[in-house]
Amino acid sequence: NAGVTQTPKFQVLKTGQSMTLQCAQDMNHEYMSWYRQDPGMGLRLIHYSVGAGITDQGEVPNGYNVSRSTTEDFPLRLLSAAPSQTSVYFCASSYRLGSGQPQHFGDGTRLSIL
């Protein structure tokens, strides 16, 4: 009963490096999303997907790419890391969004950009 699995849990990058944050869910959920959480703030939506092959931008998409080739996986790519992207990143999934369907969250990835 894994739920939503995010890897890695911690990562330190240098400015300009690229990396991919992995997210996988085993609940056959249609909806998946990525958020970032900065200190003292709520979660802000980066990108989301309503199904395999379908993605869209959220509130703060700049500097990030996503793809959804399978129902299970929704990786988040940082193209050229910047210190402003230092944050905690959460992946979430739900069968659908709304209608009482809560999002299930991963444990988060703590990312530091030097």
Place this chain on the structure above:
Amino acid sequence: AQKITQTQPGMFVQEKEAVTLDCTYDTSDPSYGLFWYKQPSSGEMIFLIYQGSYDQQNATEGRYSLNFQKARKSANLVISASQLGDSAMYFCAMKASGSRLTFGEGTQLTVNP
């Protein structure tokens, strides 16, 4: 545009007392849903309770209840009989039109023994 406002950055409550965490929202959509999540210091996000805009009754889940006042656009979380383990950050969130969930900035609740 959708907006969630949580005006209490921090709240304190004595163990075994009830506490209300405020949440107001703004949307022009007639159909929407409101969620509350708990984030303990360990960092995970835990779903607590949901209220749909067309629900006739206020939602309840164990010690959690939602005081939904549609005309005032408020969806306050009430925690009864507070426990030390309730100390955490609490987030209100809304899903209106489209496929986005909008979060408030959160309220840090501290339960004192």
